[in-house]
Amino acid sequence: MSEPILPDHVIANRAYWTTEAAAYVEPGRRAWAEPEPSWGIWGVPESEAKILPDVAGLDTIELGCGTAYVSAWLARRGARPVGVDITPAQLETARALQQEHGLVFPLLEASAETVPLPDASFDFAISEYGAAIWCDPYRWIPEAARLLRPGGRLVFLGNSTLFMLCSPDEEEPAGERLLRPHFGGLGRIEWPDDGSVEFNLGHGDMIRLLRASGFEVENLVELRAPEGATTRSAYVTPEWARRWPSEEVWIARRRG
16 A cells, blocks of 8 residues: 655655654653643643543543653553654654653654544544644644544644734744734744744634534634743744743544
8 A cells, every 4th residue: 555645845845854853852851750740841740730631541632742741641540542653763763761760652753634543543633732733733633533533632732823823933932913914924924943834823714723623613722831830942932821821722622
């Protein structure tokens, strides 16, 4: 069987994450060692964010898993996770961390837009960044719906719409002015500095896409940076993210 032809943005993002993988080994190692899940660039603790349902006994899939620390958190909570990522260098780190922690689960090299697994294989799908911003939402969200059983949940975390509208094209922090038009300024964004391709939808488009893909939206969690939080991101300051959400989490349920 021939390999699937990958879209140009998948190829570009795999190349980008191949070069970035080494910089995420130590952050991945720290995340694997965390006793409690924490979310996004600000490390908002699960006890505050309340994102995860009870996953004990569930078949779960992480779409765009990177170093697979989210799947490790799920495994420790009793789930049966599978991690999917398109970048071999990221999966190499994930496998090394599995061995370090004695916690092994399947890792699959594939695009989250075309996962070579059967329909209705999972009860829960999640993406913290990963597919949530690096894959075409009009491809990966219907694919997540295909992979989920009726009643299964999809949870994904990415940039907030407001943050993207206030973000310049250069590597500078978001400001207090709208710099990008809502109509025509979101969707596919090609970053000139590194060749990566990112996807962001406004709330209306996202709701319509989720519903068209067979989901009912249950919640939208806008994350606030905790007091004293820091980040290595050059694109947003703690002061900004205390006043406005730089990240948001969508929670949706697959209709039966």
